[in-house]
Amino acid sequence: QKEVEQNSGPLSVPEGAIASLNCTYSDRGSQSFFWYRQYSGKSPELIMFIYSNGDKEDGRFTAQLNKASQYVSLLIRDSQPSDSATYLCAVYAGNNRKLIWGLGTSLAVNP
Amino acid sequence: NAGVTQTPKFRILKIGQSMTLQCTQDMNHNYMYWYRQDPGMGLKLIYYSVGAGITDKGEVPNGYNVSRSTTEDFPLRLELAAPSQTSVYFCASKGTDTQYFGPGTRLTVL
Numbered sequence: 001q002k003e004v005e006q007n008s009g010p011l012s013v014p015e016g017a018i019a020s021l022n023c024t025y026s027d028r029g030s031q032s033f034f035w036y037r038q039y040s041g042k043s044p045e046l047i048m049f050i051y052s053n054g055d056k057e058d059g060r061f062t063a064q065l066n067k068a069s070q071y072v073s074l075l076i077r078d079s080q081p082s083d084s085a086t087y088l089c090a091v092y093a094g095n096n097r098k099l100i101w102g103l104g105t106s107l108a109v110n111p
Numbered sequence: 112n113a114g115v116t117q118t119p120k121f122r123i124l125k126i127g128q129s130m131t132l133q134c135t136q137d138m139n140h141n142y143m144y145w146y147r148q149d150p151g152m153g154l155k156l157i158y159y160s161v162g163a164g165i166t167d168k169g170e171v172p173n174g175y176n177v178s179r180s181t182t183e184d185f186p187l188r189l190e191l192a193a194p195s196q197t198s199v200y201f202c203a204s205k206g207t208d209t210q211y212f213g214p215g216t217r218l219t220v221l
Contacts, residue, residue, distance in 0.1 A: 034208075034209070042215075043214050045212070092208070097159070098159065101153050103153040
């Protein structure tokens with residue numbers, strides 16, 4: 001069974017620190033990787049996607065992908081209280097029709 | 112562009128009642144999805160569709176039915192509501208790769 005695993009947290013960081021969120025996946029054939037943010041009571045919203053090994057930066061967010069280790073991470077620099085949310089990692093199954101979702105990591109940024 | 116819209120936002124059903132959750136997207140996406148999310152849990156795929164007239168089961172299809180007669184609409188039908196179907200239901204559509212979510216329907220079955 002194809003799986004995506006995340007540490008459930010909660011991960012607590014002080015305001016201004018770097019938050020590091022990690023995700024591992026089981027399907028070696030996966031090609032597309034996504035990070036979504038979900039505030040309590042709201043729907044998931046896309047933060048970033050990454051397809052290639054290495055780093056991809058977008059503002060305060062950096063996604064890192066290592067296909068050999070089957071590992072994808074999200075770094076949030078200069079964390080703000082507004083970043084407090086659950087972060088969901090998702091990976092497409094081989095045919096790119098269905099996303100396999102992790103259970104999410106809860107992040108709390110303390111002022 | 113409204114994106115993905117869902118109605119209703121909230122609903123309380125009695126056991127055995129039926130209802131349809133509506134989902135509409137205006138992005139001309141072929142792929143559409145229905146998920147449920149229980150408190151503190153991840154997203155579970157109920158059904159998905161790759162285009163008008165084509166649907167397929169996800170992880171948890173029992174107790175639900177779908178149809179896709181147009182590109183825009185993907186309704187989810189609950190025929191005999193059970194307490195185990197109390198959940199938040201999200202509809203999503205997929206562009207090139209990214210899935211875009213509607214605001215969700217919070218359903219309680221008593």
